[in-house]
Amino acid sequence: MTNPVIDPPALPAATLRVTPLGGLGEVGRNMTSFEYEGKILIVDCGVLFPEEHQPGVDLILPDIQPIRDRMSDVVGLVLTHGHEDHIGGVPYLLRTRQDIPLVGSGLTIALTEAKLKEHRIKANTRVVKEGEKMSFGPFDLEFVAVNHSIPDALAVAIRTPAGMVLATGDFKMDQLPLDGRITDLRAFARLGEEGVDLFLVDSTNAEVPGFTPTERSIGPALDQAIGASKRRVIVASFSSHVHRVQQVLDAAAKHGRRVALLGRSMVRNMTIAEDLGYLHVPDNVLIEYKKAKDLPDDKIVYMSTGSQGEPMAVLSRMANLDHAIEPGEGDTVILASSLIPGNENAVYRVIDGLTKLGATVVHKGNAKVHVSGHAAAGELLYCYNILKPRNVMPIHGEYRHLVANAKLAQDTGIPAERTIIGENGTVVDLKDGDATVVGQLDLGFIYVDGSSVGGVTEADLKDRRILGEEGFVSIIVVVDAKTGQIISGPDIHARGVAEDDTVFDDIKPKIVAALADAASNGVRDTHALSQIVRRTIGRWVNQRLRRRPMIVPLVIEA
Incomplete structure (x- = not known):
């Protein structure tokens, strides 16, 4: 409402x-x-x-x-x-x-x-x-x-x-x-x-x-999951969850494993927390990521970001085999976080991807690893x-x-x-x-898009969704400035619409006819001609291909 x-x-x-x-x-x-x-x-x-x-x-x-x-x-x-x-x-x-x-x-x-x-x-x-x-x-x-x-x-x-x-x-x-x-x-x-x-x-x-369960109730579940793993353990959490990182450090120390922090925000935040006394790191537990690769698989825990399925976060990149750490058979991945509303599909895709790679995925749905x-x-x-x-x-x-x-x-x-x-x-x-x-x-x-703040509108996002879901079609036509007759084209190029641009061969004669009719009626304005091209191909694509792509016509005078 x-x-x-x-x-x-x-x-x-x-x-x-x-x-x-x-x-x-x-x-x-x-x-x-x-x-x-x-x-x-x-x-x-x-x-x-x-x-x-x-x-x-x-x-x-x-x-x-x-x-x-x-x-x-x-x-x-x-x-x-x-x-x-x-x-x-x-x-x-x-x-x-x-x-x-x-x-x-x-x-x-x-x-x-x-x-x-x-x-x-x-x-x-x-x-x-x-x-x-x-x-x-x-x-x-x-x-x-x-x-x-x-x-x-x-x-x-x-x-x-x-x-x-x-x-x-x-x-x-x-x-x-x-x-x-x-x-x-x-x-x-x-x-x-x-x-x-x-x-x-x-x-x-x-x-x-x-009542919300206590944070201490999570410790035994993390301890059990880390202790039972035969190979590498990867724990994903929010980069600011100091308490959860503390529990992972303690469990790793208990089982003779070392912990490497992954992700710039995770390293930054935990360094701050340790410096201020909010994070207590057991002796000889933390190890730099580059050195961690030399340890046996059963001696390392990676603490990463990406518990919400963010595309560029460490865990998503691992699931897509786009990271130096590639989860596999025998590895254990623990998602130590709740699902933020709206992130469910992204998280489940990551879980499926990790499972396909052979990893055992432990999450709030099957173990008490987060409150x-x-x-x-x-x-x-x-x-x-x-x-x-x-x-x-x-x-x-x-x-x-x-x-x-x-x-x-x-x-x-x-x-x-x-x-x-x-x-x-x-x-x-x-x-x-x-x-x-x-x-x-x-x-x-107010959208932040790269260096732009507030520049992106709902109309821009609609265009992006169309591009992503329906594809893109460009049409270039060169016409005589005096007569309006076609000199070159129409050349049609598409992305994400059809397998081959030859599918548009049937519409080209209709575009030619529509422009010829406009020329005979004295239409010379290139913007008006572009709109005629847009409407002609738009109706055809909708009826023939059942698609509504973004259409960008370009009529050039010569």
Whole structure:
């Protein structure tokens, strides 16, 4: 369901305006703006990864059009944690204004700075810890420890004279986390006693009943899979999943194997995590990839990227035999991640490819090698009962996740009229404890395509899909500028349409006849003649070949 576009009114005095710019109705590109008395605070700025119907696109950014011309009013950007869907868009945002203060935990800021360095951006960063408070303009911030599938995640309480908002970021309530850092429910309870006027809460696992299993429960399954393998082990995970890499390092050390990290982002992120003390590497376990090739097959574990089937990631290239490491009989491949919605087909293709090569593929569907980083329904119910928020707006999830989360809030006694199921661009005003939808902005996708940002349109993607699915036909005709008679051609060339260009021999006389008729009627404009050629061959290809290729006619005067 898409809400109709409604322009919001001017922001009233003493009112906090909350506008999600990404992350609602999708899993990715999380970003929310908060405006009070002319000043703007942003929480998160992530990316969404493209699906198959978006060929050639590298990344998808939040649509910052509502604040693009107001970057001078932005007082800060809070980053809840270091995953790409929360920090990946930061370099592109800072292109509009480089000195925006970036606020986050130690690991989050370190990962963001490494990303910014690749874009040659020197940022104004500030590291905070749980329990700390700071102010940016009219926004008084307090940071709260939350547990997620990456260390150092933070929720943020945003206080203004209009009320207090608590934004969780991504979180769960793992009671036995590997790093011992649990979600601070005592702080949640204290904030609840103070009064949370609007609760922005992670929805990704709202449909999942019960509680998300602990990270420690994964250790035995990884240990068993690595211990049982007779040859090489390849583990694919997100490049920022420090906890999962820690478990692989520990299991490898136990079984006398060494670990080589594959993929530029994996090496970069784990180096940062080790330097900051978030990753503890057992002695003599890590080995450089180039040296790892000299080890016996039963003494090595490769830790790679590509758990989501990304075409250019290490694991996909292995499955396509486009990598120096070619999986084979007796090898074990472990996919230690959940499926992000939209990636299912790509992942299953990789699994099939690896299986055909003889590898044993262990994944969440057949072994307990991954747990989610998001709170399930039971954990969300706990939050609602502890916080007793006056208003709730589920965020971070596809539409069904938002609806399920809103239903949980209502089950705990929060009135339906105080649970807002929004979408990107839904404008919510908070004042005197009341949250009201006052507008709906028309936001779209901002595509990153190579060095182009925002240059690719939906029309361009449609053309790419046509090229990929239906093929391409070009027709060149040279006509006399005075008489309109054909001097040369038509020459027809096709790609992806038919096995041989001779199939078009039947249409050439019809093109000649159509142009002759146009010439007899005094048509000399080459654009008009091109359109005649396009229509003539288009009808024929559709009827004869049952195809709708991209047709590019070129009529040249001589």
